[in-house]
Amino acid sequence: MEERNDCTLLNVVKDGVSLAGLPCEGHVHIVVLSGELTFYDGKHTRHAHADDLVIWQLSNTISHVTCSKDFDADILVVSPGFLQEFNPEMVWASKGFIFIKANPVFHLDSASKRLIAGDFDLFKTRAADEGTLFKRDILGRIMQIFLFDLWSVLHHHMPTMEASDNASRIFLQFLAQVQQHCRGQRDVAFYANQLCISSKYLSQVSKSVSGLPASEWISFYSTYELVTLLNDQSKTLTEVADLMHFETLSHFSRYTKKLLGKSPTEYRKN
Numbered sequence: 001m002e003e004r005n006d007c008t009l010l011n012v013v014k015d016g017v018s019l020a021g022l023p024c025e026g027h028v029h030i031v032v033l034s035g036e037l038t039f040y041d042g043k044h045t046r047h048a049h050a051d052d053l054v055i056w057q058l059s060n061t062i063s064h065v066t067c068s069k070d071f072d073a074d075i076l077v078v079s080p081g082f083l084q085e086f087n088p089e090m091v092w093a094s095k096g097f098i099f100i101k102a103n104p105v106f107h108l109d110s111a112s113k114r115l116i117a118g119d120f121d122l123f124k125t126r127a128a129d130e131g132t133l134f135k136r137d138i139l140g141r142i143m144q145i146f147l148f149d150l151w152s153v154l155h156h157h158m159p160t161m162e163a164s165d166n167a168s169r170i171f172l173q174f175l176a177q178v179q180q181h182c183r184g185q186r187d188v189a190f191y192a193n194q195l196c197i198s199s200k201y202l203s204q205v206s207k208s209v210s211g212l213p214a215s216e217w218i219s220f221y222s223t224y225e226l227v228t229l230l231n232d233q234s235k236t237l238t239e240v241a242d243l244m245h246f247e248t249l250s251h252f253s254r255y256t257k258k259l260l261g262k263s264p265t266e267y268r269k270n
Helices: 080-085 090-102 110-127 135-154 165-181 188-194 199-210 214-231 237-243 249-260 264-269
Strands: 007-011 027-034 037-040 045-048 052-056 063-067 072-078 105-107
Touching: 007 110, 027 110, 037 052, 045 052, 045 105, 072 080, 072 110, 080 135, 090 135, 090 165, 090 199, 110 135, 165 188, 165 199, 165 214, 188 199, 188 214, 199 214, 214 237, 214 249, 214 264, 237 249, 237 264, 249 264
Parallel strands: none
Antiparallel strands: 007 072, 027 052, 027 072, 037 045, 037 063, 052 105
C-alpha cells in the first residue's frame, strides 16, 4: 500500500493473506468479516468472529494463529514508527494501549462498524493515489482519524485513569524500553536511568497511567520472552540462560521458578 511499508491494508481472501505471515514488528488491526479466528496472546487463547475488531500490538507477541475455512477479514498493518509519529494524543494512546493489551478482541456494534469501515475505505482510496506529493502525510492524517474513531469506540469500556500528557509520554517510552531490553534488564532502576528520572517517579507514573507498578510491566515482558525461548526446543537451557543474561544456571532456574512456578526443566517436560 505504501512504499515505505508504514501502513498496509489487505484483505485475506482477495490478497491471499496468511495472518501467520504478517510482519512481527507491526501493529495489526483486523476487522473480521466472516468465519472464526483463534490465537494465543501470551496469556489467553482468544476467539474472534464476524464484526469483531482484533488488535495485535506488536504482533510478535501472538502465536498459535488458526482460521476457519470461511474466514475473511480486512487487515491494517502499521509500523510502530508511523504510529508514534502520527499519534494525535498521548493520554488516550496510553489508555488505549492498556485496554487493548487486556482486551485484544472486541465486538463492533453497527455504528462502530461503520466508523472503522469508513476509515479502512479512506486508507484504501488514498493509498491507491499514485504520485501524490504528500501521500505519506495524508495517510498519517487518516491514521489520526482512525485512532480518534478507535478511542471513541473503546471509551465506554476503558478503565478510568487520571494521567497528565507528560506522564503518558513517559509511560509509553518506558514500555518501549522494556520491550527492547527486558531479556537482560529486569530492574526498575535501569529503565528509570534510561529515561533520566528516579525509580520512585517511574513507579508513580506507571501506577497513575496503568494501575500497575513498573515492576509488573517488566515482569510481564520478561515472562513472555522467557516462555518464548523455553518453547523453542532447538535451544538448550544453557543457551536460554545466556540469552536472558543470567550468569549461572542456578540463578536462571530460581528466576524461572519464581515467574512460572516451575523450574526450566519442569516447564519443558510439561
